[in-house]
Amino acid sequence: xxxxxxxxxxxxxxxxxxxxxxxxxxxxxLSTNExxxxxxxxxxxxxNNGIRFTEVFDTLINTTDLNELFQSIKTLASYQLDDDxxxxxIQYSRADFYLIFINRLLSLNDKETVILMSSEKDRALxxxxxxxxxxxxxxxxxxxxxxxxxxxxxxxxxxxxxxxxFSDKVLYFNSRDIVELLxxxxxENDKEDLxxxxxxxxxxxxxxxxxxxxxxxxxxxxxxxxxxxxxxSETEPEVALDxxxxxxxxxxxxxxxxxxxxxxMNLSDSVVLTLFDENLAGGNSPKWVxxxxxxxxxxxxxxxxxxxDFFKDWYLENLQSVEIRRARCFWKEDDGEA
Amino acid sequence: MDNSNQFVxxxxxxxxxxxxxxxxxxxxxxxxxxxxxxxxxxxxVYQLIDSEKYSTEILKARHSSYDKSNERLVEDAYGLVSExxxxxxxxxxxxxxxxxxxxxxxxxxxxxxFGNWWGRRLFGTLDVLNVxxxxxxxxxxxxxxxxxxxAENKRLNTDTIERLSQENDxxxxxxxxxxxxxxxxxxxxxxxxxxxxxxxxxxxxxxQREMKQRLTDELSRIAEIDEKAANGYQRIHExxxxxxxxxxxxTLLGYEKQSIIAKFGSFENFKEKNAALxxxxxxxxxxxxxxxx
Numbered sequence: 042x043x044x045x046x047x048x049x050x051x052x053x054x055x056x057x058x059x060x061x062x063x064x065x066x067x068x069x070x071l072s073t074n075e076x077x078x079x080x081x082x083x084x085x086x087x088x089n090n091g092i093r094f095t096e097v098f099d100t101l102i103n104t105t106d107l108n109e110l111f112q113s114i115k116t117l118a119s120y121q122l123d124d125d126x127x128x129x130x131i132q133y134s135r136a137d138f139y140l141i142f143i144n145r146l147l148s149l150n151d152k153e154t155v156i157l158m159s160s161e162k163d164r165a166l167x168x169x170x171x172x173x174x175x176x177x178x179x180x181x182x183x184x185x186x187x188x189x190x191x192x193x194x195x196x197x198x199x200x201x202x203x204x205x206x207f208s209d210k211v212l213y214f215n216s217r218d219i220v221e222l223l224x225x226x227x228x229e230n231d232k233e234d235l236x237x238x239x240x241x242x243x244x245x246x247x248x249x250x251x252x253x254x255x256x257x258x259x260x261x262x263x264x265x266x267x268x269x270x271x272x273x274s275e276t277e278p279e280v281a282l283d284x285x286x287x288x289x290x291x292x293x294x295x296x297x298x299x300x301x302x303x304x305x306m307n308l309s310d311s312v313v314l315t316l317f318d319e320n321l322a323g324g325n326s327p328k329w330v331x332x333x334x335x336x337x338x339x340x341x342x343x344x345x346x347x348x349x350d351f352f353k354d355w356y357l358e359n360l361q362s363v364e365i366r367r368a369r370c371f372w373k374e375d376d377g378e379a
Numbered sequence: 380m381d382n383s384n385q386f387v388x389x390x391x392x393x394x395x396x397x398x399x400x401x402x403x404x405x406x407x408x409x410x411x412x413x414x415x416x417x418x419x420x421x422x423x424v425y426q427l428i429d430s431e432k433y434s435t436e437i438l439k440a441r442h443s444s445y446d447k448s449n450e451r452l453v454e455d456a457y458g459l460v461s462e463x464x465x466x467x468x469x470x471x472x473x474x475x476x477x478x479x480x481x482x483x484x485x486x487x488x489x490x491x492x493f494g495n496w497w498g499r500r501l502f503g504t505l506d507v508l509n510v511x512x513x514x515x516x517x518x519x520x521x522x523x524x525x526x527x528x529x530a531e532n533k534r535l536n537t538d539t540i541e542r543l544s545q546e547n548d549x550x551x552x553x554x555x556x557x558x559x560x561x562x563x564x565x566x567x568x569x570x571x572x573x574x575x576x577x578x579x580x581x582x583x584x585x586x587q588r589e590m591k592q593r594l595t596d597e598l599s600r601i602a603e604i605d606e607k608a609a610n611g612y613q614r615i616h617e618x619x620x621x622x623x624x625x626x627x628x629x630t631l632l633g634y635e636k637q638s639i640i641a642k643f644g645s646f647e648n649f650k651e652k653n654a655a656l657x658x659x660x661x662x663x664x665x666x667x668x669x670x671x672x
Binding site for chain 2: 280282283284285286287290295296297298304
């Protein structure tokens with residue numbers, strides 16, 4: 042990789058006009074010597090800027106300190122390497138820095154399971170997760186409006202699995218795209234691999250949460266005890282519940298009726314799925330949510346989709362009413378998520 | 380003063396004795412009932428509030444006449460009597476009918492649901508004083524028929540669901556073939572126009588008329604199909620909704636049947652046990668010493 046930096050540097054030769062004093066200004070023209078000094082000074086600044094970059098980049102790829110790591114990615118997220126005097130023709134993009142950051146962060150937490158690859162063609166980096174979507178490649182797509190924000194996407198489909206914001210310190214998982222990519226076309230994915238991939242995604246969220254105090258919406262990947270998954274339907278999803286009752290019965294899981302109108306299903310001895318109106322007691326307008334409880338707080342909604350085929354079929358058939366809500370940053374116009 | 384013209388009236392002395400006796404009789408009855416309640420002797424309460432039923436069902440003895448006048452004294456307190464008797468009774472019923480879920484709607488009035496599953500049906504009311512279920516006739520008949528269908532290895536709504544699903548398949552086909560029909564119509568219209576413009580020899584006129592008629596008939600036949608297809612989406616949607624309702628009902632009935640089989644072995648046995656409920660319960664009260672006591 043070092044060899045890339047040994048390539049000759051192309052410098053921008055300043056256009057003369059930039060040094061020409063605006064004729065309207067009545068100041069005396071710069072002497073040639075002053076111009077040369079000026080130029081040299083700017084060049085030094087550019088070179089120093091480049092050297093500073095290499096130092097920060099060094100930190101990103103080598104530091105063992107989590108805070109230094111974060112400072113380095115924060116700096117690189119908005120670093121302007123090129124300027125009018127000096128342009129580096131061979132560079133890694135911000136999207137690449139973010140990928141490197143994820144690997145470094147996970148490796149410092151002993152959780153690195155994703156492989157950072159470098160494309161033969163253009164040196165661009167990408168993530169490869171063995172077993173997921175065959176030749177699936179994941180990378181970041183930086184928000185054009187704010188380079189500190191990026192979506193982690195599947196390169197082939199463009200589906201985004203999560204959104205990360207380095208300035209606001211938030212990370213949101215995307216229920217819809219995760220399901221579409223991993224569950225809806227799961228024929229090609231082994232269940233074990235899906236669970237490993239889920240663990241990988243969750244560990245990213247956990248690492249930024251623990252190390253840097255990020256606000257993380259684990260969404261359907263959340264296996265914690267207090268996990269609540271709000272669904273898109275505001276009122277009772279009657280049709281979906283009736284279908285769950287029927288499909289559950291065929292799979293040997295009875296959907297039960299609770300004392301307060303909640304729908305309860307024991308998927309196994311220790312895993313209980315509940316759908317209920319969270320606002321029932323408060324007198325506010327209804328807010329239907331799903332919870333998944335298990336003895337060890339290890340099972341997320343996503344796990345149910347992987348483990349129980351009838352449940353997956355039910356969910357995919359009833360997305361219109363029971364889809365797990367996702368953060369606003371994923372909303373697209375006209376898709377009715379408002 | 381001679382009042383020999385007056386009617387002979389009741390002997391007041393006798394009347395006093397008679398009324399005193401009657402009041403004593405009633406007091407005795409109420410006191411017995413009061414003592415039975417105090418002693419939590421539910422069996423005796425049942426006997427006292429309806430001696431005829433008790434004799435017929437328990438003692439298997441039918442007297443020629445029963446004096447029900449005393450029993451009528453508590454008629455206006457039936458709500459309270461029922462409330463009192465319900466707690467032991469429902470405890471008994473919960474053991475025997477674990478799939479019935481009782482709910483008190485007002486003092487001494489109870490309704491019950493079949494099962495604790497989603498969409499469970501309200502299945503009837505409980506007559507505590509007579510130890511009897513009043514099943515909702517409509518819901519009960521569905522269960523009866525559902526057991527009958529079982530012999531054919533079918534569920535209650537299997538046939539209807541099949542019919543609706545087939546109708547939907549056909550409608551879908553009509554919708555899918557819309558573009559074919561459009562092309563067909565276009566072809567016929569062209570042909571018709573062509574026939575109209577053609578000059579024919581008089582001896583061919585009949586043949587041409589016949590041809591035109593055939594084309595017109597065919598066009599109106601296709602128009603009918605189009606109309607059917609136009610309502611297709613709506614109809615498919617309605618059918619799907621209906622199929623969902625019917626599947627849900629079949630699922631409910633499935634759970635009901637399973638519950639009955641698990642506890643009673645057969646629907647026949649379930650019916651027999653229901654018919655013998657009063658006797659079985661009183662017998663149970665005797666055997667357990669009024670359960671709680």
